[in-house]
Amino acid sequence: MFRAELLALPKEVPVLRRAVREYLGGGPCPDVQLCVSEIVGNVIRHLGEGTPVVVRVRGTGEGRTRVEVTDPAPGALPVRVCAAEGEECGRGLALLAAVSLRRGVRRGPGRKTVCCEVAGAYAPPGTPENAGAQEPTETRRTTGAQEAAGA
Known part of the structure; x- marks a missing residue:
C-alpha cells in the first residue's frame, strides 16, 4: 500500500502524483493520479493550505484501485456543485464521478476519509494486489442528487 503523510499544499500535488505513479510501477495510471489530485485539491481549496492529510493507494483484490485521503475535518463533507460555463472551480467531484x-x-x-x-488493478511490480482488503465500515455513498442537496 502507498501511504504518504503531508501538508496539503499546491506545490505538493504534482510531487504526490509522481510518487503514486512511481509506486505503481511507473506506467500510466491517469485515473488514480486524477483522483489523488482532485481530492487533495479539494482539501486545499475548502480546508486551507497546510492542512495535514494522509493519502493511501491500494489494490482492492477485486480488479480495482482504491484512493483514500484523510483530513482532520469530519464536518466538512464534499458537495458536488454544477459549475457554470467558464468557471474554473466546481468540477472536481464530477471528474471523480x-x-x-x-x-x-x-x-x-x-477526521474524515x-x-x-477506479477500474484497474494497479499494483507495484512484484507485489500481489491487496487481496482480501476490508471494505471501510462507514462509507457514505452518494448520488449526484444527494450531493446537490447537500446530503
Whole structure:
C-alpha cells in the first residue's frame, strides 16, 4: 500500500502524483493520479493550505484501485456543485464521478476519509494486489442528487 503523510499544499500535488505513479510501477495510471489530485485539491481549496492529510493507494483484490485521503475535518463533507460555463472551480467531484466506479466518505472522530475506486488493478511490480482488503465500515455513498442537496 502507498501511504504518504503531508501538508496539503499546491506545490505538493504534482510531487504526490509522481510518487503514486512511481509506486505503481511507473506506467500510466491517469485515473488514480486524477483522483489523488482532485481530492487533495479539494482539501486545499475548502480546508486551507497546510492542512495535514494522509493519502493511501491500494489494490482492492477485486480488479480495482482504491484512493483514500484523510483530513482532520469530519464536518466538512464534499458537495458536488454544477459549475457554470467558464468557471474554473466546481468540477472536481464530477471528474471523480466520471472516472470512479464508486466513491464515498467515511467519518471518524476528528477526521474524515474521502475515497474512490477506479477500474484497474494497479499494483507495484512484484507485489500481489491487496487481496482480501476490508471494505471501510462507514462509507457514505452518494448520488449526484444527494450531493446537490447537500446530503
